Amino acid sequence: MKVSSFTTVNFVQLSLESTIRDAISAFLSHRVDIGCVTTEDRKLLGILHKNAIYRALLENTPLDSSIRPLIKQDVVTIQKDQTLLDAREIMIEGNVSQAVVLDQHQNVFGIMSKLDLVYSNMTALEDTLNRMKSLVENLQDAVISVDSNLKITTFNHTVLDLLQLNGKTLLNAPIDLFLPDFRKGLIETMKTGQIQQAKRFSFKDLTVIASFIPIRELNRITGAMVVLRDVTSYEIIAAELETTNQLKRILDSALELAYDGVAVTDKHGLITMANQGFLDLFSLDQQDQLLGTPISKIAPQLPSELSLKMDKKIEGKLIEINQRKCIVAQMPIYQDGQKLGAIFKIIFRQLEAWRDLLFHMEKLESEISFYRGELSRISKDSDPFAHVITQNSQMEKFKQDAVIAAKSLSNVLITGESGTGKELIAEGIHRVSGCKGAFIKVNCGAIPEELLESEFFGYADGAFTGAKKGGKPGKFELANNGTLFLDEIGEMPVSLQVKLLRVLQEQEFERIGATKTTKVNVRIISATNKDLAELVRQGKFREDLYYRIHVIHLHIPPLRERLDDIPLLCRYFINKINFKTKRNIIGVSPEVASSLQTYHWPGNIRQLENVLERAFHYSSSEWIEIEHLPQELKLLPQEQVLSPKSKTTETQLPIDRKQSISRTEKEVILQALKKCRGNRTKAAELLGISRTTLYQKMKRYQIIEELEFRYT
Incomplete structure (x- = not known):
C-alpha cells in the first residue's frame, strides 16, 4: 500500500507572514497539533508545532507576533509514492510521531501520523481477512x-x-x-x-x-x-470406466474365440492391427502380411473411405465377404480433436450377441465423454458475474470493476438507463461480497412518501393507530450484516434523505415511536437513471448524502453502446423463452439481426427481451422473421437508425422498406465520417456509438479510406 492512500491531506497551511493568532485559529479549526509553513507554491519551509506556541505564550509573546522564530526547519519528510513500510522506518529513524508527505514536485501533499500508520495496518489486516473469507466461501x-x-x-x-x-x-x-x-x-x-x-x-x-x-x-x-x-461423481465415472475396460477385455476374448474380424488403421488407411478372425476371413496366414498395407487393398468390400476421408460412422451394415454374410461397423478414431485413424469390426458369427455388446460399449463411451465435458465445464465456471451475458470489451471491464467493488466494504452507486440491469448487478455484488445477511431491495420511487420512513426504519408497538401488534422491523433491520439496495434513489424525498444520512454516518436508528436505538451493519448499494450531481446542483438531492453513497461508482453502458452483444443476448433470451413456452425457435433471421443492431433501444435489454417474447407469439415457424417484429423495428425510419445527431443532413435518407437496411446504415456512417473529416472518435460520438462498434461496422460494410470515404 502507498503512503498517499493514508495521508491526512486536510492539513494546516501557514506562511512566513502568519501570526501566532493565525496559527492558533487554524489549529482549533482543523483540530491538529502541527502545521506546515510553505511558500505560495506549497514548497515546504518548515513546520510549526503547538508545543512551540505554548512555550511562546508562557513567555508572554503577543498573539500578533510572527511565527518565524517558532518554525522548525529540520523536518522529517516522506514521499507520497513510498510504501507504508518505508514510511514506518523513516518515522522510527527520525523518532517523530508525525511526518510531512511530499509529492513528486516536492510540494506539500499532506501529513502522516502514527495514527495513520496504525489505521493503514488495520486496513491491510481487514483486507487480508476479507480476502481469506471470500476465498474460503468460494x-x-x-x-x-x-x-x-x-x-x-x-x-x-x-x-x-x-x-x-x-x-x-x-x-x-x-x-x-x-x-x-x-x-x-x-x-x-x-x-x-x-x-x-x-x-x-x-x-x-x-x-x-x-x-x-x-x-x-x-x-x-x-x-x-x-x-x-x-468424489461421489468421480467414483461413479471410475466405475463406468472399469466396466468399459471389462467389456473391452470380454469383447477381445469373444472376438478371438468367435474368429470375428477386427482391424485398425492409421489416418492414411494403412493397417496397424488385425486379429486372427480378420486373417481367417480374408484367408491370410500371418498378421505381418497386413501391417502397413492399405485396408482398401486387403478388404475392398469395406466402404473404408467413409471413415477415413468423409469421417462417417457406420453401424450394422450388411455386406458379403468371400461368400459370407457379415455385419460391418466402422468409425473414425479421434483424440483431442485430431483424427488418428479408424477401426473396422466385421462380425460374421454370433452376430446378435456381438451387436448388443458393441452398442452397449458405444453408449457407455458416449456417457463418459459427456460426464468429462460436464466436469470440465463446472471446474472452469469461475466467473462471479457469469449471469451477465456479454462479449463486449466495455462490459467485460465493467464486470471486473464490479468484482472489485463487491470485495470492498464501501457503498456503491450504480447508474444507467432504465432496462440495463442495475438490480441484476446489485444482486451479483451482494453475492460476490460474501455478506452473511440478506439482500433487501427498496424501490424509492414506488413507495408513497408518507410510508417511506416506516418502510426504512420500522415502527414500535402502538406507534400509531392501526400499527401492527408487536411492531414491525424496517428494511435496515432486515438487511443487517447484509446489503440494502436503494433503487431509484433519485426519487427519495429530501426529508427522508436527512434521516438516511444519519443512519449511514452512525449505523444506528430508532423505530418510529420507539425510544431504544437499534444498531445495524448494512452496506448500501444505490441505483438511479438520473444525474444525481445535477439534482444536487438543483437542491433536490443532499450533497452530503450524495458523497456518502457515491464512494464507488459503476455505470452500466446502454445497449446501443454494446450492439455486438445483441446476437449473444438473442440466443440467451430465445433459449429462456423456449424453455418457458415449450417451443423450439432456432433463432432470428439475418434481416432481423440487422434490424436489431441498427435500432437505438431506448428501453435497453428489457426492451430487447420484450421484443423477442412478442415475436415468439407471432412466429409460426422455427425462425423469427422481420414481420414478427413491432412496427418501429420493421420500418426503421431515419431517426431510429444510427444517425448523426445534427438536425439536418445534406440528403434525405430513403425510407423505402424495399431498400436495404444495411445500405441505409452505410450511408449514415459515411456521412458522419465525411462531416468529421475522417476523425473516427468524433464520428462515433456523432452517431451515438462507441469507437469499437464503429470499427466493427466499417469492417462489416467494407468502408475504406482513400481521398474521401466510400464503400466498396
Missing part, C-alpha cells in the same frame, strides 16, 4: 474448523450445500453432534500438529476425501480444520 471444497474443545467455529456455504446441514444450529455445536466421523481425525491432528491428507469417508449418500489441518496461534495449536472434497 471454494468448491467444504471447510469446517473447530476449537480445542471440538466445537464448530467456522464453515463455508459449501458445507451446508454438500452435507445438507442447517447453518443456524451448526455454529458452536460439538462436531460429534453432526459429523462424528471426523472426530478422530481432528483430535489426532491437534495432538500431532501434522496435516493428515486423503482419508476416505462415506456420509449419507456421498463419498468424500477429507484432509485435516491444524490451526496455530502464536506457535500454539488452538484448533483444527477439515477440508472435504466430494
Whole structure:
C-alpha cells in the first residue's frame, strides 16, 4: 500500500507572514497539533508545532507576533509514492510521531501520523481477512474448523450445500453432534500438529476425501480444520470406466474365440492391427502380411473411405465377404480433436450377441465423454458475474470493476438507463461480497412518501393507530450484516434523505415511536437513471448524502453502446423463452439481426427481451422473421437508425422498406465520417456509438479510406 492512500491531506497551511493568532485559529479549526509553513507554491519551509506556541505564550509573546522564530526547519519528510513500510522506518529513524508527505514536485501533499500508520495496518489486516473469507466461501471444497474443545467455529456455504446441514444450529455445536466421523481425525491432528491428507469417508449418500489441518496461534495449536472434497461423481465415472475396460477385455476374448474380424488403421488407411478372425476371413496366414498395407487393398468390400476421408460412422451394415454374410461397423478414431485413424469390426458369427455388446460399449463411451465435458465445464465456471451475458470489451471491464467493488466494504452507486440491469448487478455484488445477511431491495420511487420512513426504519408497538401488534422491523433491520439496495434513489424525498444520512454516518436508528436505538451493519448499494450531481446542483438531492453513497461508482453502458452483444443476448433470451413456452425457435433471421443492431433501444435489454417474447407469439415457424417484429423495428425510419445527431443532413435518407437496411446504415456512417473529416472518435460520438462498434461496422460494410470515404 502507498503512503498517499493514508495521508491526512486536510492539513494546516501557514506562511512566513502568519501570526501566532493565525496559527492558533487554524489549529482549533482543523483540530491538529502541527502545521506546515510553505511558500505560495506549497514548497515546504518548515513546520510549526503547538508545543512551540505554548512555550511562546508562557513567555508572554503577543498573539500578533510572527511565527518565524517558532518554525522548525529540520523536518522529517516522506514521499507520497513510498510504501507504508518505508514510511514506518523513516518515522522510527527520525523518532517523530508525525511526518510531512511530499509529492513528486516536492510540494506539500499532506501529513502522516502514527495514527495513520496504525489505521493503514488495520486496513491491510481487514483486507487480508476479507480476502481469506471470500476465498474460503468460494471454494468448491467444504471447510469446517473447530476449537480445542471440538466445537464448530467456522464453515463455508459449501458445507451446508454438500452435507445438507442447517447453518443456524451448526455454529458452536460439538462436531460429534453432526459429523462424528471426523472426530478422530481432528483430535489426532491437534495432538500431532501434522496435516493428515486423503482419508476416505462415506456420509449419507456421498463419498468424500477429507484432509485435516491444524490451526496455530502464536506457535500454539488452538484448533483444527477439515477440508472435504466430494468424489461421489468421480467414483461413479471410475466405475463406468472399469466396466468399459471389462467389456473391452470380454469383447477381445469373444472376438478371438468367435474368429470375428477386427482391424485398425492409421489416418492414411494403412493397417496397424488385425486379429486372427480378420486373417481367417480374408484367408491370410500371418498378421505381418497386413501391417502397413492399405485396408482398401486387403478388404475392398469395406466402404473404408467413409471413415477415413468423409469421417462417417457406420453401424450394422450388411455386406458379403468371400461368400459370407457379415455385419460391418466402422468409425473414425479421434483424440483431442485430431483424427488418428479408424477401426473396422466385421462380425460374421454370433452376430446378435456381438451387436448388443458393441452398442452397449458405444453408449457407455458416449456417457463418459459427456460426464468429462460436464466436469470440465463446472471446474472452469469461475466467473462471479457469469449471469451477465456479454462479449463486449466495455462490459467485460465493467464486470471486473464490479468484482472489485463487491470485495470492498464501501457503498456503491450504480447508474444507467432504465432496462440495463442495475438490480441484476446489485444482486451479483451482494453475492460476490460474501455478506452473511440478506439482500433487501427498496424501490424509492414506488413507495408513497408518507410510508417511506416506516418502510426504512420500522415502527414500535402502538406507534400509531392501526400499527401492527408487536411492531414491525424496517428494511435496515432486515438487511443487517447484509446489503440494502436503494433503487431509484433519485426519487427519495429530501426529508427522508436527512434521516438516511444519519443512519449511514452512525449505523444506528430508532423505530418510529420507539425510544431504544437499534444498531445495524448494512452496506448500501444505490441505483438511479438520473444525474444525481445535477439534482444536487438543483437542491433536490443532499450533497452530503450524495458523497456518502457515491464512494464507488459503476455505470452500466446502454445497449446501443454494446450492439455486438445483441446476437449473444438473442440466443440467451430465445433459449429462456423456449424453455418457458415449450417451443423450439432456432433463432432470428439475418434481416432481423440487422434490424436489431441498427435500432437505438431506448428501453435497453428489457426492451430487447420484450421484443423477442412478442415475436415468439407471432412466429409460426422455427425462425423469427422481420414481420414478427413491432412496427418501429420493421420500418426503421431515419431517426431510429444510427444517425448523426445534427438536425439536418445534406440528403434525405430513403425510407423505402424495399431498400436495404444495411445500405441505409452505410450511408449514415459515411456521412458522419465525411462531416468529421475522417476523425473516427468524433464520428462515433456523432452517431451515438462507441469507437469499437464503429470499427466493427466499417469492417462489416467494407468502408475504406482513400481521398474521401466510400464503400466498396
